Amino acid sequence: MKERGKAIRTAALHLFAEEGYEGASLSKIAGRVGIRKSSLYNHCSSKEDLFLSLVEEVYSRYIQELKKIVSGSTGTAEKKLYSTFIATTDFITREGTGRFYMHFLLFPPSELEEKVRTRFLSFEEETNQLLLPVLKKGIADREIRDSDPSILLHAFYCMIDGMSSQMFYYPALEAAQKREHAWGIFWRGIRHGKEQ
Amino acid sequence: MKERGKAIRTAALHLFAEEGYEGASLSKIAGRVGIRKSSLYNHCSSKEDLFLSLVEEVYSRYIQELKKIVSGSTGTAEKKLYSTFIATTDFITREGTGRFYMHFLLFPPSELEEKVRTRFLSFEEETNQLLLPVLKKGIADREIRDSDPSILLHAFYCMIDGMSSQMFYYPALEAAQKREHAWGIFWRGIRHGKEQ
DNA sequence: GTCTATACCGAGATAGAC
DNA sequence: GTCTATCTCGGTATAGAC
Structure with a gap:
């Protein structure tokens, strides 16, 4: 049994993710927890406050996972990038957290845009x-073709963002397959090749 | 001088795009046009109605542009795909239309989700x-490497979606450069190559 | 077609009993 | 900590004068 404060945050996270900032009313959040909306104010000082603390939590949780993946494994650049790609798109797929992350990265509520x-x-x-260090090492090891690491990094982000969007509107199984294919083509695009 | 109906649609498009469905109130829309909100009802029957007709307009406008690009040019697959990529990301960048498109493709208002x-x-x-025909022809011409066209198409969508997201949070000039780089890496990933 | 006035509702937020 | 009651504000929508 979770404590109330945590239950509220979970319900709010999901509702914000699904319905947006304005769409997720405090009554809906309270209703999902099973209390009245006035009781929410014993756990947070305002809707903005609740929302911004969730932004903080979601972002820092993702960074934490990323650190584990990148610094944890000691494999090739290919392995590390692939793990990062999978972990990120998995993260995005997690109902609640991932959708919240994408939703407000792209479309923050206009009053809170600057803060977010x-x-x-x-x-x-x-x-x-x-x-960046992963890419640089990959280049040095002739695993990745020699070009500006920040350009490669951006292309990597680009594929991740694209796949992240797609995780939303394709069924899980289909998305998992598409993900593998997208990775294959991306890796072919950046890996070291004899030609040229 | 635009007619009123058109002015309302334009204002609504921008406000929906920026503030979301719930965030864009009828008073704000009316305010931007310079009339009272009750006057809006002489031009549409409800907020839902206004919104859905904009969805229809935006989607079909994009299809129309795409058709012009793909069927118009008679160049190589590379040229056609590149044009499509540029045109789509340009479309996305157009304040209003593009943001509206992305916003509600990914996060439709929950009551209207099914329709959208x-x-x-x-x-x-x-x-x-x-x-698909463009990719198939590219493969037949040995311009693109031989693999499942629908897989290639998906990877193409993936890059487009990723770049579309990024068009939002990078300044125009920076975004234009990133776009070129992303294309370069993608094309290297799918083009016909001697190796392997 | 646009206006004012109004109906009705639900939003976020506060006060005070328990 | 949760409740009921209440405040104020702004939302969508309608009616009717001009």
Whole structure:
């Protein structure tokens, strides 16, 4: 049995993710937890407050997972990038967390846009510093073709973002297959090749 | 000077795109046009009605542009795919239309989800039928490597979706550069190569 | 076609009993 | 901590004068 505060956060996370910031009313959140909306104010000071603390939690949870994956494994660049790709798209697929992440990265509520964007940028900084070394080492090892690492990194992000979008509107099994194919083509695009 | 009806649709398109379905109130829309919200009801029967007609307009406008690009040019598969990529990401970048498109493709208002999704699926069918022949011809001409065209098509969509997301949070110039790089890597991933 | 006025509802938030 | 009651505000929508 979860404590109330946690239950509220979970319900709010899902409702924000599904219905957006304006669409997720405090009554709906309270209703899902099984209390009245006025009782929510014993656990947070406002709707904004609740929302922003969830932004913080979701972003930092993702960074935490990413760190485990990248620094944990000691394999090739290919393995590390592939693991990152899978882990990120899995993360996105997790109902609640992932949808929340995508939803408000792309379409933050307009009054809170600046706060959310600022938080995201610092978050992007962190991922860059985790992944750039992987690409650089891959190039040095002649595993990845010799070109600007930040360009390669961006193309990697691009595929991840694309696949992340697609995880939403395809059934799980289909999405998993598409993911493998997308990876195959991406890797062919950046790997070291004899030609040229 | 645009007629009123058109002005309302334009204002609504932008507001929906920026603030979401719930966030874009009829007063805001009316305010941007310069009339009272009750006057809106002389041009549409409800908020839902207004929104859904915009969904229809935006989707079909995109299909129309795509047709012009794909069937118009008679170049190589590379040229056609590149044009499609550029045109789509340009379309997405157009304030209003593109943001509206992305916003409600990924996060439709929950009450209207089914209607929006259904419309999108038929739309995807159309794009498939435009683009699959291009890929098939590219394979036959040994311009693209021999593999399942629908897999290649999906990887293409994946890059487009990824780049479309990114068009939002990077400045125009930066986005344009990233776009070129993403294309380069994608094309390297699918083109015909001597190796293997 | 646009306006004012109004109906009705649900939003976020607060006060105070228990 | 949760409840009921209540406040204020803004939402969608309608009626009817001009």
